[in-house]
Amino acid sequence: MREMNNTLTKFITRILVGLYFVYLSVKLFGYADKSSEGLLLTIIGIIFLVASVAFIAYSLKTYLVSRKSLK
Secondary structure, three states: OHHHHHHHHHHHHHHHHHHHHHHHHHHHHHHHHHOOOHHHHHHHHHHHHHHHHHHHHHHHHHHHHHHHHHO
16 A cells, blocks of 8 residues: 555656646746747747656656556
């Protein structure tokens, strides 16, 4: 039971971090409109957004695999 709680805690923490990264990438898009470096910030924001979504997908996959192995 304790191992399942650890796995769930890791999953929730990773999802929260991933969502925070998504939030930061959206903020980069907002700053791109106001800055003279708009294109650069947009490109960085897109890369950051893709990496954030990949991290969330990886976290979900890892959680599902570890949950199956605990059963």
